Amino acid sequence: MIRMGNSKNIPDIVIGRLPIYLRALNLLLAEQREYTSSHELGERLGISSAQIRKDLSHFGEFGKQGTGYNIAYLQEQIRQILHVDREWPMAVVGAGDLGRALVHYRGFVPRGFRVVCVFDNDPARIGERIAGLTVQPMSELASQIAAHRVQVAMIAVPLEAAQEVATQLVEAGVEAILNYAPITISVPDSVQVQYIDPVAHLQHMTYYLTPKT
Amino acid sequence: MIRMGNSKNIPDIVIGRLPIYLRALNLLLAEQREYTSSHELGERLGISSAQIRKDLSHFGEFGKQGTGYNIAYLQEQIRQILHVDREWPMAVVGAGDLGRALVHYRGFVPRGFRVVCVFDNDPARIGERIAGLTVQPMSELASQIAAHRVQVAMIAVPLEAAQEVATQLVEAGVEAILNYAPITISVPDSVQVQYIDPVAHLQHMTYYLTPKT
DNA sequence: CTCGAAATGTGAATGCGTGAACAAGCCTAG
C-alpha cells in the first residue's frame, strides 16, 4: 500500500509541522545534501525523531531503512501533501507599513505563493505602486479577487477594520485568511484562518523572564 | 489561599493562551464594558468556556460566581502574570522592509514593549533614521544592548544571517528572541525563542484547500 | 558473502490537555 490514510483525518497539529519539515528540507537541499534521517531533522528542529517518523507515516512510507529519506523526494511529497506544488495567488488588504513589506517580500514565491493584488481604503494610498502592483480601492476587491482566482488573503489593516475586511473577503470567495490584526475574527467554518501577533509571542516569552531593571 | 500554584509548573500551552485573553480584555475595556464571563470570552475567541476557567484557575481565583470577571481587574492580573505590567525595551536586528515596519509599529507600546535600538550591517543603512531611532552598526550591538538593559530582541535579517545574529544577541545578554527568519535557530536552553513564519501558516491552510484552477 | 551499524515504521505505554458536569457562591427580583 503506497499511500495509506491519505484521505483520513490527519491531526491538525501534524499538518502544522509539515511546513517546518519542508523549511528544513529546503535548507538541506541548498547545502547539496542528498539524504537525511529523522534523527538529523529532529536535531536541527528540536523535535524528537520518533515524532517526525510518525508524522510522516500518516501520509505514506517515504524513507528507507538504514538509509533515511531522500531529501528531494521527501520535499516533493510534502509539497504535494500541502498543495504547494503550485503557486497560490494572494491578496493583501492594507497598504501600510506591514502591507507594503508583505508585497515586497521575496520569500513567498519560492514557497508557493504570490501576491497578485493589494487594496487600501485611503485615497492617498490608492494608485500607489508597490513592487510592480498598483494599490486598488476596496470597491475593486470583489472583482479583482474573482479575476485572479484568489483563494488566499492576508489582512494588514488596523484592528478596528479587520472584521469588516474579513467579511468582505469571504463574500468575495476567499477561503483562507492570514490575519495580522490582533483580533480574533469571525468567519464561516468553511474558511481557514490563521493569526500572526508578534506581541502575543513576546508576552509568552516574558512570562519566563525576570525583569532586569 | 489567594494565589495557588503561582510558582508551580504551569503548562506552556496555557501561558500561550494568556496573551489571547489579554487581547480580548483590552477590546472589552475599549467597549466600556465592566464585567465579562468565561462564556462570553470563549464565544469571542472560539475557545471553550471550561478551558478559559481552567487556564485562569492555575493562577488564582479571579472571578465571582454569578457575576463573572471584572475586566479591568482580570486584565491587570494577567499583565502581572505575563510580566507586561511594565515596558520591556527591545532590539531589532535588520533594518530592511520588515525591520522598518517593526520599528514603526505603534502596537508594541500599549502592550508592554518598546523598540529602543535597531541594527544592520549594511553601510548604506547605518545612520538612517527610523521613527526617531538611528540604525546602528553591528559593532555597537553588545554595548547598546547592555546600556539599554535589553532582554528581548527581534531578528529580521535574511535566513543565512539569522543563526549568527542569534549567537551575537545571546552573547550580548539577550534572553528572549522573536525570530522572523524562516529557520530554526540554536541557542542555550535558558534563552526563550519564538518564531513567526507567515509562509508556514499559509501552507498549513492550503492543506485544506482545493486549488480552484 | 557475511556481519554489524544504522534507520525506518509501528504497536504499546505513558502523559497531558480538553470538555462535561456539578457543588457552591453571588446577585437580583419580587
Add this chain to the structure above:
DNA sequence: CTAGGCTTGTTCACGCATTCACATTTCGAG
C-alpha cells in the same frame, strides 16, 4: 427575606499526542 438563575472553580473521565522500544530492512566494510 427568599427563590431562582447565573457563573465560577474543580473533579473526573476521555481522548489525543508523544515517547518508547523493537522487529525489520538496508547498506557498506571486510
